[in-house]
Structures are given as structure tokens and as C-alpha cells.
Amino acid sequence: MEYHDSADFAAPGADALWHGPGSSGFVTGAVMLDYPGLRAPMHQAGWQPMWWYRGPVSGVVRRDGSVFAAPQPALPAADAAGRRLPVWYKADVPGEGLYTGEVTICGEGGEALVFVGRRRLAWRGVLAAGEQITVPFVLDVVPLISEGDTDPWLNPAVDVTAVGAGLRRLWVESAPGTLRRVFLLGDSTVTDQSAAVPYAPFTSYAGWGEMLGWFLPEGFCVSNHAHSGLTTETFETEGHWAIVEARLRPGDWVLLQFGHNDQKLPHLTAEGGYTERMRRYIERVRRKGAAPVLVTPLARNSWADETRYNDLLADYAAAVFRLGAETSTPVIDLHAYAMQAIKADGREASKAWFYPGDYTHPNDFGAYKAAEFISGALGRILGVQPPARAPWLPCGVREPLAPPADLKQPAAGDPYAGYDDAAPLTRADALSLVTTALHLFPVNGYRSPFADVVGASPFAGAVQCAVQNNLIPPAWGADGCLHPARAVTLGEFLAVLMPGYAIRCTVPGTGGVVARARSANLLPEDLPAEPGAPLSRAQAVAVCRRVKI
Numbered sequence: 001m002e003y004h005d006s007a008d009f010a011a012p013g014a015d016a017l018w019h020g021p022g023s024s025g026f027v028t029g030a031v032m033l034d035y036p037g038l039r040a041p042m043h044q045a046g047w048q049p050m051w052w053y054r055g056p057v058s059g060v061v062r063r064d065g066s067v068f069a070a071p072q073p074a075l076p077a078a079d080a081a082g083r084r085l086p087v088w089y090k091a092d093v094p095g096e097g098l099y100t101g102e103v104t105i106c107g108e109g110g111e112a113l114v115f116v117g118r119r120r121l122a123w124r125g126v127l128a129a130g131e132q133i134t135v136p137f138v139l140d141v142v143p144l145i146s147e148g149d150t151d152p153w154l155n156p157a158v159d160v161t162a163v164g165a166g167l168r169r170l171w172v173e174s175a176p177g178t179l180r181r182v183f184l185l186g187d188s189t190v191t192d193q194s195a196a197v198p199y200a201p202f203t204s205y206a207g208w209g210e211m212l213g214w215f216l217p218e219g220f221c222v223s224n225h226a227h228s229g230l231t232t233e234t235f236e237t238e239g240h241w242a243i244v245e246a247r248l249r250p251g252d253w254v255l256l257q258f259g260h261n262d263q264k265l266p267h268l269t270a271e272g273g274y275t276e277r278m279r280r281y282i283e284r285v286r287r288k289g290a291a292p293v294l295v296t297p298l299a300r301n302s303w304a305d306e307t308r309y310n311d312l313l314a315d316y317a318a319a320v321f322r323l324g325a326e327t328s329t330p331v332i333d334l335h336a337y338a339m340q341a342i343k344a345d346g347r348e349a350s351k352a353w354f355y356p357g358d359y360t361h362p363n364d365f366g367a368y369k370a371a372e373f374i375s376g377a378l379g380r381i382l383g384v385q386p387p388a389r390a391p392w393l394p395c396g397v398r399e400p401l402a403p404p405a406d407l408k409q410p411a412a413g414d415p416y417a418g419y420d421d422a423a424p425l426t427r428a429d430a431l432s433l434v435t436t437a438l439h440l441f442p443v444n445g446y447r448s449p450f451a452d453v454v455g456a457s458p459f460a461g462a463v464q465c466a467v468q469n470n471l472i473p474p475a476w477g478a479d480g481c482l483h484p485a486r487a488v489t490l491g492e493f494l495a496v497l498m499p500g501y502a503i504r505c506t507v508p509g510t511g512g513v514v515a516r517a518r519s520a521n522l523l524p525e526d527l528p529a530e531p532g533a534p535l536s537r538a539q540a541v542a543v544c545r546r547v548k549i
Contacts, residue, residue, distance in 0.1 A: 003094050004173035009166075010065035017060075018090045021156070021451065027088040029056025029072055029197075036428065036459075036484050037452050040146055045088050045159035046119025046210075049197045050079075052403045054423060057197060058085045064130065066106035066166030075198065076404075082397035083198035084163050086115075091158045091172055093141060098175035098221060099158055100138045105165040107131040112164040117141075118192035119161070119206075120222065121214040121368070124392065127165060138175055138213070140223040142247065145239050152243055163199055181223045182216065182378075183244055183290075184209040185235060185281065186257040188361060189298045190226035195364075200397040205355050206367035208298070208334075208374060215375030217384050223247075231261045231268055232277035241281070250289030255378070256281055257334065259297035259316035260360060270319040278320070282327050293381060296320045296335035298370060301342050301350045301359040309343050332377040334370060341369075352394035365394045416541045425535045427476060428459040428484035430493050431466045433537075437544035438500045440465050450482040459484065471496050490514065491531025493540055497522075501547060522546045 007024070008014060018025035020035065027038060029049055033056055038044045049057050055074030060067050069085035093099060105114060107127025114123040116137045123135040137160075143152035158172050184190055188207060195204035209224040216222065225244050227235075235241055235258070248254070256278060262268035268277075278294070285292040296317040304310040317335040324331035342350040353366030362370060372389065379386040415436050419429060453463050463482065466472050473495050476482060494513035501507065501520070508519045514531050517523050524542050 002174050003097075003099075004171070005091065005093075006169070006171040007089070007091065008169050009062070009067045010168065015060055015062045015067045022092055024090060024092045024157075026060045026067065027090050028060055029053075029058040029074070032056070033485050035452060044155075044194075045086075045090070045115065045117070045161050046192060046194045047086050047088060047161065047197050047199070048194045050401050050403075060087060063166065064106070066168040068106075068108065068166035079401055080198055083200045083401075085198055086161045086163050087165075087167055088159065088161045089167055089170060091160065091170060093156055093158055093172065095156050096141055096143065096154055098138065098140055098179050098181075099172055100136070100175040100179070101158065101160075101170065101172035102134050102136050103160050103162075103167060103171075104132055104134045104169040105162050106168050107133075107165050110164055112162065114165070115161045115163075117159055118224070119195060119210050120192060120224070121211045124214065124389075132168060134169075138179060138221040140181060140221050142223060143243055144225070145227075145243070150239065152239065175221070178219065179221050180219060181221050181247075181252045182212070183248070183252060183254045184212070184222065184224045184226050184257075185241075185244065185254060186226035186295075187230050187260050188226075188228035189260060190224070190257050191228055192224050192226075193228075193361075193367075196401055198401075201364035201392075202352075202394060202396050202398050203356060203400040204364050205358075205361050206364045208362070208367045208370035211364075211368045211371035212375060215371055215386050215389055217379070217386055226257075229261055230258070231265065232258045232274055232281070233262075233265075233268060236277075245284060245288065248285065248288035248290045252288075252290040253293060253378075253382070254281075254285045254290055255293045255295050255332070255374075257295035257297060259313055259320075263313065263316060270315040274316065275319050275323055278323055279327065282323075282329055293330045293332060293378065294320050294324050295332045295374065298362070299335050299339035299342060301347065301354055303347045306347060309339065311339060330381045332374055332381075334374060337373050338370065356398060356400055363394075365392055368392045416544060419537045420541045421538055422536050424487040425493060425537050425540045426485050427482060427488055428463070429537055430488045430496055430540065431472070432459050432462040433540050433544050434471060434493075434497045434500065435462045435465045435469075437497065437547040437549075438469075439549050440469060440500070450477055450480065452481040453484060466496070469500055471500050488535055488540075489531060490528060490533045490535050490539075493535055493543070494531075497543070497547075505549070517543070 016025045017031050018027050032038045053074050056072045057075035059070045059072050061070040069087040109129035112127045114135045116122045117139045122137040139158055143154040145152050190209040191207040192210040193205040193207050209226055213222040225240050262274045268274045282292045297313045300312055302310045302312050321331055355361050355363045375386040494517050498513045507516050522543055
């Protein structure tokens with residue numbers, strides 16, 4: 001299906017907000033609160049506001065014909081210092097497919113970044129304030145499986161984000177059939193990682209796969225199917241390989257990098273299960289007419305002491321080379337490249353390429369450096385010359401954001417940890433608290449009955465558990481959505497709690513849910529008596545603490 005669309009953000013009303021599936025618009029902090037599904041990495045552009053913020057931290061403002069990110073009152077000044085807010089536009093598209101486009105950005109003065117899809121780098125450079133540049137991009141819109149879920153889910157949108165710049169114009173259309181895809185299979189060091197909001201590249205996890213597209217020549221598109229925690233085994237058993245296999249075609253390339261998680265399992269040793277599974281991937285890729293490329297696992301910043309490097313992945317890197325020789329498969333030796341760079345810099349200096357306190361996962365700078373190396377090696381395999389890109393050296397804020405010092409910490413072992421505060425009780429909160437109070441078990445393998453709750457949502461297990469136990473009032477899902485961020489009244493909360501409580505305990509008396517809860521001694525004396533009274537999370541916790549099963 002051919003498709004094309006455009007948006008001129010200088011036009012009146014062009015700064016409209018996204019308002020759900022099927023729409024196009026800007027995604028702000030308030031929109032993310034209204035649509036919690038946007039917090040799931042598979043469903044968004046790779047930006048995660050910190051969990052302790054009690055309100056939206058980013059908005060948008062139109063200025064001089066462009067739309068820029070704007071801080072909101074919930075963002076503390078200390079957190080904003082040295083960090084930046086992304087301006088994110090979600091453009092609805094008809095469905096799965098390859099898309100190409102251009103976005104015109106307007107600089108704020110200094111470094112500017114453009115990302116598409118799940119934080120895939122499309123451009124990086126320096127712009128003067130008011131300076132404009134048009135950035136071309138390609139994006140593979142394809143189903144993915146969220147962590148904790150079992151079914152593929154498609155985000156039918158082209159997400160475009162700018163940092164250090166505003167969005168001025170956007171044009172998107174179906175990509176030509178001649179575009180060649182570079183499929184990525186791997187783990188957390190390859191995947192599209194989300195970044196904290198507000199953003200600083202030093203304190204953002206990143207996989208080299210999300211940087212690779214910036215280094216590829218025209219005519220290629222990255223399709224990143226790597227996910228955190230995967231092994232050569234779970235990439236297939238959790239359904240990711242089936243997505244890739246069904247879409248491979250002659251002319252595509254497949255890069256495979258595993259090992260970090262395989263080495264934790266006795267049946268996936270370098271010379272055993274790991275090699276055999278990698279061999280099977282090579283065979284199946286070739287049966288589809290595509291070409292496999294093996295990548296040795298990214299080296300860790302691991303040292304025996306200050307002067308002696310400790311290579312924790314040597315046997316897996318060696319196994320990749322042996323397999324490459326046996327199967328005549330090209331090998332990109334990322335392991336040796338990274339290890340040599342780490343040794344040259346030394347233990348302390350090498351920390352600049354990794355997320356703070358982590359010796360395995362790169363930050364944006366480290367992922368960028370690894371992607372540059374891989375593109376050069378891949379270019380030699382393909383016989384093409386990758387574009388030259390300026391280096392991105394570590395700089396800026398180096399300390400990750402941290403919760404406020406006065407944030408109340410729950411008691412160890414408290415089943416209601418993190419809920420005992422004055423924030424309004426939401427539907428998601430209510431279901432999590434009730435399933436905990438009733439000693440029900442959150443469910444994995446979520447099958448969403450609601451369009452706005454996804455398997456990766458932190459409350460998805462509680463929602464599924466509540467559905468299976470008939471705890472959710474019919475009115476909550478009347479339009480097919482749960483609206484998990486909506487505030488809950490006392491009567492609504494008890495309408496969820498009391499049916500499950502009554503199954504397990506005798507409830508004396510008759511009448512409405514408030515009267516029955518009071519007769520069961522579940523309501524503290526200082527709780528409002530009106531069913532329509534608003535309820536805080538702390539008040540709901542006080543009720544749950546009285547539930548004795």
C-alpha cells in the first residue's frame with residue numbers, strides 16, 4: 001500500500017497533542033500520563049520520565065514556526081540542569097511496512113539530535129539558534145514482543161523526536177521496494193534502549209543497534225529485534241525469531257550478537273548449546289535467501305585489578321570465529337575492538353563509555369562508538385563505503401537522576417511498598433492494591449482485554465489477575481479501554497475490593513459497598529463516608545491493611 005503524509009508545524013493547530021491510536025500529534029508528559037501504554041518500550045519512542053515525578057515534566061511550545069519541548073512545573077530545576085527534554089511527534093501510519101521521510105528541525109544553539117522509531121539515531125550535529133536542517137530517515141515499522149508478553153504488538157506510527165532542536169516540518173511516505181534491511185538479533189547491548197527524561201547521553205543506556213542506522217549508507221534500513229536478557233535460545237522460544245523469519249527476503253542481511261546471557265546458563269556453553277543455536281540461525285537465514293553476519297559479543301569493562309584486564313567473554317568470541325570459519329560466515333570482531341579500546345583507555349577512563357556503575361551496558365557514547373566500528377566492518381563485507389560521521393566524545397552530566405532525598409521509603413517487606421502517599425488513587429493503583437490485599441497472584445503472559453494496557457505495563461499482571469477474578473466493574477471497560485490513570489472514588493475502589501473479599505470472608509449486613517465495607521470493619525474512622533468521595537493512595541492502603549484473608 002502506497003502512503004504519504006506531511007505536517008507543517010508552523011501552521012495553526014499543528015501543535016495538537018496525540019490523543020490515542022489512529023491519531024497524529026505531539027506526545028507530552030501529560031499525554032504519557034493519560035496513556036500509560038506509551039511507557040512500554042515497544043510502544044513508544046524510547047523516552048521514560050522518572051518514576052518519582054508526580055506530574056508531567058515536559059510540554060510543547062510553538063516558537064518562530066517550530067515546536068519545541070518545554071519544561072513543566074513537575075520537573076525540578078536541579079534535574080533539568082545539564083539535561084534536555086525531547087520534543088516527540090507521533091505520526092500515524094496505515095500499518096506495518098518500510099517508511100521513508102524527512103524532518104526539518106530548528107536549532108536551539110548547540111548539539112542537536114534526531115531520533116526515529118524507538119530512539120534510533122537519524123542525525124547528530126551542531127546547529128546555531130534558529131538554524132534549520134532537513135534530515136532524511138528510514139524506519140521499519142514492524143511487530144515486536146514486549147518483555148513479559150507472548151504476542152507480537154505493532155506500534156503503527158512513525159515516531160520522530162528531536163533533542164536540542166524544534167520540529168518544523170515532517171514528511172513520511174512508503175519506502176521503495178529496493179530498500180535493503182539489516183536485521184539485528186541480540187541482547188541488551190544491541191537493543192533499542194529507552195532513555196530517562198530529562199535526557200543526558202552519559203546517563204542513558206543504549207545498544208549499538210539504535211545508533212547503527214546513522215552510519216549506514218543510503219538504501220539500507222535497520223530492523224532491530226534484539227531485546228534485553230535474551231539468549232540464543234530465548235530469542236526463538238519467546239517468539240522473536242518467528243517475527244524475523246517471516247519477513248526475511250533475498251538481499252537482506254542479518255547480524256547476530258549473543259553471549260552475554262548465554263554464558264549464565266550451563267546448557268548454552270560457548271562450544272555447546274550457544275554454537276549449535278547460532279549455527280541453526282545461520283542455516284535458516286540462508287534458506288530465506290538472506291545473508292548472515294556473526295558479531296562477537298561486546299567486551300565488558302571488567303578487570304582483575306587496576307592493571308590486568310579480565311576477559312569474561314573470550315570463549316564466546318573464539319566460538320564465533322570457529323563457527324564463522326566452519327560455515328563460511330563473515331565475522332565482525334566487536335569483542336576485540338572494544339577490548340583493545342578499553343585496555344588502551346584503562347579501567348577508570350573506560351567507564352565514560354558505559355552507563356554509570358555498569359561494566360556491561362554502554363551509554364549513548366559507547367553505543368555510538370561501537371556502531372561506528374560495526375558499520376565500517378559491515379561496509380567492507382558489503383563492498384560499500386559508510387558515510388563519515390564526526391566522533392561523539394563523552395561529555396556532560398555524569399550522575400544519573402536520583403529520587404529526592406526526602407522521598408518516603410517503604411518498610412522492607414511491606415506489600416504496599418510505594419503506595420502510601422497522598423497522590424490520587426488511580427484505576428491501575430486500585431487493581432494492584434486489591435489483588436495484593438486478596439492474596440491473588442499477578443499473571444504473566446498478559447492477553448490484553450483493554451486497548452490501552454500492554455503487557456509491558458508494570459500493572460499488567462494485576463489487571464489480568466483482576467479480569468480473571470471478575471473484579472473489574474463493567475463500566476471501567478465499556479469503551480474497550482481501562483483508562484488506568486483515571487482517579488478512583490471510594491465507591492469505585494470498594495466495588496473492586498468487596499466482591500473478592502466476600503468470596504473469602506463473611507460480610508455482615510446489607511446495603512451498598514460502603515455500608516458493607518464498614519460493617520466488615522474495613523474502613524478507618526477518618527475515611528469519608530460518601531461513595532463519590534475522592535480517594536488517595538494512602539487511604540486505599542489503610543483499607544487494604546484491614547483486609548485479613
